[in-house]
Amino acid sequence: MSLENRTAVVTGAGRGIGKAIAEKLASQGATVVCVSRTAENCGAVAEGIKAAGGKARALAVDVSSASEVAEASKTLIEEFKTIDILVNNAGITRDTLLMRMSEDDWHSVLQTxxxxxFYWLKGLVQPMVRQRWGRVVNISSVSGLIGLPGQVNYSAAKAGMIGLTKAAAKELASRNITVNAVAPGFIRTDMTASLSEGDAAREIMSRIPLKRFGEAADIAAMVGFLCGDEASYITGKVFTIDGGMVM
Known part of the structure; x- marks a missing residue:
């Protein structure tokens, strides 16, 4: 699944799933732009990729800011002429019960x-349209498919990503641009560390037929496949990687 001569943008690439995706695409030959809110985090990932023989560059962007994403998109198109692959992975949680959730909790999660x-797709899709080739992968969540208590903001955002995926897939198919979503279940990352032991872990495991958390590499493997030519006839789909949690 070679991605030689392809340029990929991966948001939320400073840690966890995003880091694994960036490393996977680089291992397949892509030049990877590692995007994160903090320069230190995305810089470390980019340097690690280069140390392993890959091609990468870091870019610090607040992805919740339309103006910052627009400026970053312009900069990247000027530098690379085209962006072939976009992986929208950046995400945050502000979990709390609906009655306790503040407007800031709601808006910050929806924005990020x-x-x-939407900001990244709008900023980077035109070169894909011109060259009649592109891959977009949105990292959603099983929370967007089934809803989870304490996550009305997160579930709404992730469900929205699925709707965006399907609509964009229909709009862009005539230009040979595929748009798909990956919906992870419980994946072992910093974000889920507090859920990996004790009563919380036991309750989660009761919902997972495979009886284990997934790994970031599991998500990266699917993204790597969807970005290659082997997946050229797949678009508008949602792939759950969740140990059988959602069937």
Missing amino acids: NLSSC
Whole structure:
């Protein structure tokens, strides 16, 4: 699944799933732009990729800001002429019960997790349209499919990503641009560390037929496949990687 001579933008690439995706695409030959809010985090990932023989560059962007994403998109197109692959992975949580959730909890999650996908797609899709080739992968969640208590903001954002995926797939198919979503279940990352032991872990495991958390590499493997030519006839789909949690 070679991605030689392809350029990929991966948001939320500073850690966890995003880091694994960036490393996977680089291992397949892509030049990877590692996007994160903090320069230190995305810089470390980019340097690690280069140390392993890959091609990468870091870019610090607040993905919840339309103006920052627009400026970053312009900069990247000027530098690379085209962006072939976009992986919208950036995400945050502000979990709390509905009655306790503040407007800021709601808006910050929607802006970072959902609006950012629109900003990046709008900023980078024109070169894909011109060259009649592109791959977009949005990292949603099983929370967007089934809803989870304490996550009305996160579930709404991730469900919105699925709707965006399907609509964009229909709009862009005539230009040979595929748009798909990956919906992870419980994946072992910093974000889920507090859920990996004790009563919380036991309750989660009761819902997972495979009886284990997934790994970031599991998500990266699917993204790597969807970005290659082997997946050229797949678009508008949602792939759950969740140990059988959602069937």
